[in-house]
Amino acid sequence: MTENANSNMPHQFKGVMDFAKPYLRNVNTVVFPTIMCVILLSVFSDKFLTVENQLNILRSAAVAMIVGVGQVFVISARQIDLSVGSVMGLTACLTGFLVFDGYPLILCFAFAVAVGAALGLCNGLIVGFLKVPALLGTLGMLVLARGVVQEVMYGTYHVRFPANFVILGQGNTLGVPNLVWVAAVVVIVGHFVLTRLEYGRYILAIGGNPEAARIGGIKVRKYIIIAFVVQAALVALAAFLLMGRMNSAHPTLGQGLELHIIAGVILGGTSLFGGIGRVWGMAIAMYLIAVLENGLLLAGAGFFWQQILLGLLLILSVAIQVYRTRGNQAGK
Amino acid sequence: MTPTTPILELKEIAKHFGAIKAVDGVSFSVTPGECVGLVGDNGAGKSTIVKVISGYHPQTSGKLLIRGKEATFSSPLDSRKHKIETVYQNLALVEQLGVSANFFLGRELHTGWGRAIRYLDRNAMRVQAAEELQRIGISIQNADATVSDLSGGQRQSIAIARSIFWGSECLILDEPTAALGVNETNAVAELIQRVVNSGVSVLIVSHDIDLITKLCSRIVVLRQGKLWSKLKTSDVTAADIVHHITGTARAA
Numbered sequence: 001m002t003e004n005a006n007s008n009m010p011h012q013f014k015g016v017m018d019f020a021k022p023y024l025r026n027v028n029t030v031v032f033p034t035i036m037c038v039i040l041l042s043v044f045s046d047k048f049l050t051v052e053n054q055l056n057i058l059r060s061a062a063v064a065m066i067v068g069v070g071q072v073f074v075i076s077a078r079q080i081d082l083s084v085g086s087v088m089g090l091t092a093c094l095t096g097f098l099v100f101d102g103y104p105l106i107l108c109f110a111f112a113v114a115v116g117a118a119l120g121l122c123n124g125l126i127v128g129f130l131k132v133p134a135l136l137g138t139l140g141m142l143v144l145a146r147g148v149v150q151e152v153m154y155g156t157y158h159v160r161f162p163a164n165f166v167i168l169g170q171g172n173t174l175g176v177p178n179l180v181w182v183a184a185v186v187v188i189v190g191h192f193v194l195t196r197l198e199y200g201r202y203i204l205a206i207g208g209n210p211e212a213a214r215i216g217g218i219k220v221r222k223y224i225i226i227a228f229v230v231q232a233a234l235v236a237l238a239a240f241l242l243m244g245r246m247n248s249a250h251p252t253l254g255q256g257l258e259l260h261i262i263a264g265v266i267l268g269g270t271s272l273f274g275g276i277g278r279v280w281g282m283a284i285a286m287y288l289i290a291v292l293e294n295g296l297l298l299a300g301a302g303f304f305w306q307q308i309l310l311g312l313l314l315i316l317s318v319a320i321q322v323y324r325t326r327g328n329q330a331g332k
Numbered sequence: 333m334t335p336t337t338p339i340l341e342l343k344e345i346a347k348h349f350g351a352i353k354a355v356d357g358v359s360f361s362v363t364p365g366e367c368v369g370l371v372g373d374n375g376a377g378k379s380t381i382v383k384v385i386s387g388y389h390p391q392t393s394g395k396l397l398i399r400g401k402e403a404t405f406s407s408p409l410d411s412r413k414h415k416i417e418t419v420y421q422n423l424a425l426v427e428q429l430g431v432s433a434n435f436f437l438g439r440e441l442h443t444g445w446g447r448a449i450r451y452l453d454r455n456a457m458r459v460q461a462a463e464e465l466q467r468i469g470i471s472i473q474n475a476d477a478t479v480s481d482l483s484g485g486q487r488q489s490i491a492i493a494r495s496i497f498w499g500s501e502c503l504i505l506d507e508p509t510a511a512l513g514v515n516e517t518n519a520v521a522e523l524i525q526r527v528v529n530s531g532v533s534v535l536i537v538s539h540d541i542d543l544i545t546k547l548c549s550r551i552v553v554l555r556q557g558k559l560w561s562k563l564k565t566s567d568v569t570a571a572d573i574v575h576h577i578t579g580t581a582r583a584a
Contacts, residue, residue, distance in 0.1 A: 201429075201433060201437075201440065201452060204426070205429060205433075211424065212422075212424040212425055212426050212437070213426070215420065215424040216437040217407075218437075271428070275428035
């Protein structure tokens with residue numbers, strides 16, 4: 001099929017495709033563009049490669065990286081979670097009440113993770129037991145959770161949290177933002193779990209061939225539910241840190257986050273069709289997205305350009321993946 | 333269990349899906365070290381029988397005896413516990429994972445520090461998978477190769493080798509040579525012969541009459557969910573078997 005398509009291509013384009021094929025199929029497609037962007041932006045702007053700017057980029061990418069780790073597991077298992085943005089908003093706003101009531105931070109954190117995990121469990125049960133396709137089940141949760149948080153907050157929002165809470169999101173440790181430290185730990189642990197632990201292997205097996213996993217004695221439903229719970233718990237962790245960073249919690253917090261996360265995960269090499277997960281690739285992709293956003297900012301482009309960029313990246317990443325999948329099938 | 337006690341015996345097995353009788357009162361047995369063929373046209377009930385034996389579908393009625401003792405399977409794991417392994421037509425391999433990962437799928441080896449910190453022992457799994465493949469004469473250059481990069485014959489061989497590796501005493505092969513070329517079919521047939529020679533009982537479900545007559549000593553023919561005939565391979569020709577399957581011969 002691919003060969004037929006190639007045979008109809010103009011000569012020059014066919015040459016480019018032949019050159020690009022091995023790269024597209026075998027190399028994590030996000031590494032090269034990231035390096036190119038860093039080089040180009042450092043040429044065009046002397047501010048870009050400064051430590052301060054790089055830490056800013058990492059700080060803005062950190063939340064997406066934390067949430068992205070969970071989404072790598074979910075998508076690797078041939079599922080998807082569209083509700084991450086709404087779960088973030090709801091978790092943050094509910095936790096905000098506890099923070100203002102003066103509860104110990106550890107208790108607030110436990111509450112946030114518990115709320116997130118409970119919402120993730122709902123997603124998991126909807127998909128695992130009610131057999132609702134994840135795309136629609138989590139879309140329902142996206143609307144539902146956003147509705148709940150709007151109702152609870154009723155037009156208000158939390159702002160100016162206590163200083164000991166704010167420091168979690170805004171502070172630095174050894175000169176590096178706390179958010180970045182947490183994201184680094186989550187990415188490393190996520191990579192280890194996916195590649196070295198039984199759970200990660202089962203997730204990949206379920207995504208690759210659920211029937212084979214079932215025959216192999218793997219409890220498919222259980223692992224899918226766990227993936228949704230872990231995803232939402234990581235969203236809660238990110239929400240907790242983001243509240244501190246922004247020193248506020250709005251009912252609109254996290255709106256549109258799902259597209260950002262899915263774009264980064266797919267761009268990072270995780271297969272939209274399941275069975276292949278790339279935690280490092282996702283982390284680099286989130287950095288790339290943040291770099292591009294930063295570049296637009298340095299170039300004086302407005303916020304809407306960031307949305308345009310994100311949309312283009314999402315389409316591009318899925319197109320590359322479809323191309324790679326068709327190429328692999330044609331190669332059999 | 334005496335040497336003549338069947339390793340697997342079906343007594344009046346029936347499986348109904350609502351009003352549909354997919355399998356109706358089928359009885360046959362497989363003795364240790366024997367290779368038996370299960371044949372029939374599409375819709376004859378072959379796949380349903382395989383799913384009953386492998387614990388995928390519990391039978392509606394009838395008895396399943398393993399080494400002379402009645403057994404009840406509620407999941408594929410129960411079947412495995414009785415050392416019955418099934419290699420399905422779709423092979424039950426995960427294409428995106430490597431050979432060794434598929435070999436140990438669901439039964440991974442671990443290493444680590446004590447019970448608390450345990451992670452996959454990928455090296456041990458790689459070495460053991462490569463050794464086992466070599467032992468039964470399967471040539472795979474790299475046990476880390478992704479299954480999607482292998483040929484159909486190699487995939488089939490890996491699926492069979494995996495079952496043997498896990499101590500199977502009775503192997504159920506569902507269409508083992510479907511979609512394979514001539515050379516790959518011959519290679520898989522040789523592998524199955526080696527497996528039978530090693531003392532493992534094999535039940536082959538196939539439309540490939542040549543393969544069945546080449547490997548099996550007895551043939552069980554199903555038609556429309558019912559047992560139609562039991563044949564000795566030495567007593568019949570390929571044409572006779574086709575007659576039994578398609579419906580002109582009388583039941584034995």
